Amino acid sequence: GDSVTQMEGPVTLSEEAFLTINCTYTATGYPSLFWYVQYPGEGLQLLLKATKADDKGSNKGFEATYRKETTSFHLEKGSVQVSDSAVYFCALSSPYGGSQGNLIFGKGTKLSVKP
Amino acid sequence: SAVISQKPSRDICQRGTSLTIQCQVDSQVTMMFWYRQQPGQSLTLIATANQGSEATYESGFVIDKFPISRPNLTFSTLTVSNMSPEDSSIYLCSFWDGQGDSGANVLTFGAGSRLTVL
Numbered sequence: 001g002d003s004v005t006q007m008e009g010p011v012t013l014s015e016e017a018f019l020t021i022n023c024t025y026t027a028t029g030y031p032s033l034f035w036y037v038q039y040p041g042e043g044l045q046l047l048l049k050a051t052k053a054d055d056k057g058s059n060k061g062f063e064a065t066y067r068k069e070t071t072s073f074h075l076e077k078g079s080v081q082v083s084d085s086a087v088y089f090c091a092l093s094s095p096y097g098g099s100q101g102n103l104i105f106g107k108g109t110k111l112s113v114k115p
Numbered sequence: 116s117a118v119i120s121q122k123p124s125r126d127i128c129q130r131g132t133s134l135t136i137q138c139q140v141d142s143q144v145t146m147m148f149w150y151r152q153q154p155g156q157s158l159t160l161i162a163t164a165n166q167g168s169e170a171t172y173e174s175g176f177v178i179d180k181f182p183i184s185r186p187n188l189t190f191s192t193l194t195v196s197n198m199s200p201e202d203s204s205i206y207l208c209s210f211w212d213g214q215g216d217s218g219a220n221v222l223t224f225g226a227g228s229r230l231t232v233l
Binding site: 046106 | 173223
């Protein structure tokens with residue numbers, strides 16, 4: 001079945017460091033891909049998305065490119081801030097499997113940014 | 116984009132009791148979804164709530180434990196029944212919100228209800 005694999009956390013970085021959180025997926029057909037962020041004590045918020053191969057999603061300095069050839073959607077940011085400390089979830093939605101509401105989520109990667 | 120509000124935001128409950136979580140959307144949506152996020156874990160879909168019909172539950176979740184109501188197109192409730200410490204989780208409601216671009220809807224979440232069962 002469809003699945004999402006995310007790099008294990010936690011990830012600890014210093015402010016202004018470069019961030020990469022790896023995400024790869026297995027899916028039937030052509031899924032849409034998402035990154036969600038969960039700040040401490042809050043619910044999930046959409047960070048960015050991409051709906052087809054070679055699309056680049058971007059928001060708040062974060063970027064991720066939909067790579068069909070490597071089935072990846074890695075999250076990157078050039079210079080992280082303390083306020084970026086959160087848990088990041090990679091997810092996919094497939095039109096071919098599961099419940100209609102179901103996003104398939106990765107296990108989440110906790111990012112801590114130190115001043 | 117539609118706004119979704121959820122309450123309570125958090126609660127501490129006693130073993131054996133039940134708690135109902137409410138979710139309100141400021142526009143009409145066809146389907147609403149309830150997820151559970153256990154401590155340190157990812158999200159798992161509990162059920163899909165359709166207005167006018169019984170909710171559809173995912174494998175491992177049953178109506179007696181998680182009864183759901185959907186009285187209209189803007190509102191849904193999830194009850195966690197006969198709670199035990201294993202039910203301590205964040206419960207989130209969600210719906211598909213059309214973003215109007217690229218044909219891709221986005222699953223939009225409420226802020227979550229953090230339940231702690233003692």
